Amino acid sequence: MADILKLDAKRSMDFDRETVEQAYDRWAPIYDLVFGGVFSKGRQAAIQATNKIGGRVLEVGVGTGISLPLYGPHVRIFGTDISEAMLEKAKKRVTEYGLKNVEGLAVMDAEKLEFPDNSFDVVMAQYVLSAVPNPEAALDEFARVVRPGGELIILTRVSADAGVRRFIEQRLQPVVRPLGFRTAEFAWSRYTKWLSGAHGMELAERRLIPPLGHFSLVRFRKAEVAKAA
Numbered sequence: 001m002a003d004i005l006k007l008d009a010k011r012s013m014d015f016d017r018e019t020v021e022q023a024y025d026r027w028a029p030i031y032d033l034v035f036g037g038v039f040s041k042g043r044q045a046a047i048q049a050t051n052k053i054g055g056r057v058l059e060v061g062v063g064t065g066i067s068l069p070l071y072g073p074h075v076r077i078f079g080t081d082i083s084e085a086m087l088e089k090a091k092k093r094v095t096e097y098g099l100k101n102v103e104g105l106a107v108m109d110a111e112k113l114e115f116p117d118n119s120f121d122v123v124m125a126q127y128v129l130s131a132v133p134n135p136e137a138a139l140d141e142f143a144r145v146v147r148p149g150g151e152l153i154i155l156t157r158v159s160a161d162a163g164v165r166r167f168i169e170q171r172l173q174p175v176v177r178p179l180g181f182r183t184a185e186f187a188w189s190r191y192t193k194w195l196s197g198a199h200g201m202e203l204a205e206r207r208l209i210p211p212l213g214h215f216s217l218v219r220f221r222k223a224e225v226a227k228a229a
Helices: 015-027 031-035 040-053 084-097 135-145 163-179 188-197
Strands: 004-006 055-060 075-081 102-107 120-126 146-157 201-209 215-222
Touching: 040 120, 040 146, 040 201, 040 215, 055 135, 075 084, 084 102, 120 135, 135 146, 135 188, 146 201, 188 201, 188 215
Parallel strands: 004 102, 055 075, 055 120, 075 102, 120 146
Antiparallel strands: 146 215, 201 215
């Protein structure tokens, strides 16, 4: 079933989204080689947390599908990505591994997910928030499509609020932006500010993830709907 759907193709793209799409199209042939091993511990931690919840999972930024074989057979997955070239590799991986639990793959904007409210038990995004133009809009969308009682499992870069590391990250940002990601805009205070305005969401866990402790696995839980008396 893992055909690639190109949804809402007539929607105009802003420059930032087009830059990201083009960057990850270029990354597609070598992404697994460059990042597969570096991010393996974080990937395994995110999948392990997702498998514990189970149910229907949306993986935003599924990329080449490197995570797909790691999900348990009890989990049903739908994968989205901005890059069609990445999804072509994911489709081949689904076929190669015979992954029957992959419902589908679709080209889709993380900030404008084309699913009804409360569609998934888990929304999982690995190294995505630093690559979207508006991370808060993406988080809002993740929260919208996850069901009450479900979780957002976010593997993300957390930059420094101050100090030498922040200085270095700010200097690196113009260099890495054309590659499809950013370094200096994602201090933990930004995530907590979003959480304070995200009604019905709470922080369930945050833990540091290799490499270098610059990344975190973050779990946000959506409150259950109160039953009428």
